[in-house]
């Protein structure tokens with residue numbers, strides 16, 4: 191279980207961008223988080239991924255209170271969470287070939303011997319062809335680079351996966367491929383998912399439950415006040431190859 195309780199976080203102590211946000215993601219559950227641009231979704235996602243220390247509130251992972259963030263977070267907790275960001279070019283080291291980008295977390299955690307097997311599994315899982323693996327980020331498309339970023343997020347077999355607007359810049363075919371890759375991974379491992387985004391239709395198809403920012407922060411809903419309904423994704427069984 192991933193639990194965020196009354197999280198307050200931001201970049202200026204006097205003006206936090208997230209105030210009293212709470213949500214939980216149960217084992218094997220896929221939770222979608224919707225909200226207007228700039229409300230603080232990515233900041234909350236980064237708190238959940240142990241990348242941003244909150245000013246107040248509690249994060250529990252399987253009942254264990256997280257007390258340290260970023261490089262101070264315990265390795266077993268850091269490696270239990272995988273995150274994929276919206277803009278692959280900002281999150282991928284431009285000097286690394288895709289093969290090194292994907293394998294880097296294994297090398298950083300002393301698991302080099304797993305690299306060959308994991309590369310074979312993951313490149314097939316995310317639909318990356320072998321000719322792309324020797325290229326650097328500027329030599330591939332956004333969709334191909336995002337596939338590599340997803341493979342990197344999965345390489346340590348995280349128990350929780352956070353997709354922060356993972357498909358916002360991508361076409362429908364690449365979006366379907368990446369969602370299918372995530373769902374195939376979750377079906378095989380039982381991992382949980384927090385998917386942040388703006389696309390109501392996609393999150394409602396993809397996730398077991400969809401929360402609006404108003405619900406997470408306890409603010410009064412704006413507009414009609416009608417909240418998204420829950421429904422399940424009909425999963426594509428084949429990951430289309432990278433284009």
Ligand SMILES: Nc1ncnc2c1ncn2[C@@H]1O[C@H](COP(=O)(O)OP(=O)(O)OP(=O)(O)O)[C@@H](O)[C@H]1O
Nearest residue numbers: 201207225226227228229230231232233234355388
């Ligand atoms: N590193 C930073 N330093 C200062 N302010 C930041 C930083 N990152 C984000 N912000 C601000 O915090 C607020 C929330 O940003 P955040 O990215 O969490 O929102 P979001 O809901 O994910 O937005 P979007 O849907 O547009 O991606 C915004 O006003 C943004 O300008």
